[in-house]
Amino acid sequence: MxxxxxxxxxxxxxxxxxxxxxxxxxDLVRRMKARQPKAMSDLYSKYGQAAYSIIFRIVRGASAAExxxxxxxxxxWNRAASFDGERASxxxxxxxxxxxxxxxxxxxxxxxxxxKGLEHLExxxxxHGIDPEHLSSDATKRVRQAFAKLSEKQKxxxxxxxxxxxxxxxxxxKLKQPVATIREWTxxxxxxLRSAHEGAKFV
Numbered sequence: 001m002x003x004x005x006x007x008x009x010x011x012x013x014x015x016x017x018x019x020x021x022x023x024x025x026x027d028l029v030r031r032m033k034a035r036q037p038k039a040m041s042d043l044y045s046k047y048g049q050a051a052y053s054i055i056f057r058i059v060r061g062a063s064a065a066e067x068x069x070x071x072x073x074x075x076x077w078n079r080a081a082s083f084d085g086e087r088a089s090x091x092x093x094x095x096x097x098x099x100x101x102x103x104x105x106x107x108x109x110x111x112x113x114x115x116k117g118l119e120h121l122e123x124x125x126x127x128h129g130i131d132p133e134h135l136s137s138d139a140t141k142r143v144r145q146a147f148a149k150l151s152e153k154q155k156x157x158x159x160x161x162x163x164x165x166x167x168x169x170x171x172x173x174k175l176k177q178p179v180a181t182i183r184e185w186t187x188x189x190x191x192x193l194r195s196a197h198e199g200a201k202f203v
Contacts, residue, residue, distance in 0.1 A: 025090035032080040051098040058102035072098045103165035154189035
């Protein structure tokens with residue numbers, strides 16, 4: 001339980017990491033599409049630490065986290081042509097890919113198979129139309145405050161869903177609660193976060 005509490009505590013921190021690094025991505029994406037060598041270095045400098053933090057909190061191993069970070073950034077680099085830097089959030093895309101890759105690695109190591117529904121999140125089109133305001137420091141502050149108001153049970157449920165890609169049944173088994181209760185905790189937690197910043201995408 002202490003581990004899950006630490007994961008829950010890290011969620012708003014990671015949201016803040018994205019906020020602090022957002023902005024100026026259109027030029028970076030343009031340079032990535034042009035295959036300028038320094039663009040890869042700049043991508044790593046801007047989002048590498050935040051992506052590594054998410055990956056490490058999931059796989060809990062430095063070597064595996066480094067490998068997955070490399071895979072994540074390489075995937076972004078190779079798919080840059082499909083990304084519209086004028087209309088989309090590069091940071092949200094990078095961190096979502098990092099999370100999906102890490103969860104799949106964790107589940108494979110635990111013999112649980114690939115998490116359903118994560119593969120589509122690597123599609124760059126999903127991140128078009130995300131308002132940069134949703135990643136502003138002010139917006140992130142409101143989300144962190146809302147997160148702090150959640151119950152420990154709600155935080156644990158979000159941590160399992162966000163960092164482990166656990167299904168409702170898996171969460172119920174781990175937390176020793178009925179599936180209906182897990183569904184209620186998760187629903188109420190997400191509603192609380194959404195109300196803090198209507199229209200933002202949190203998971």
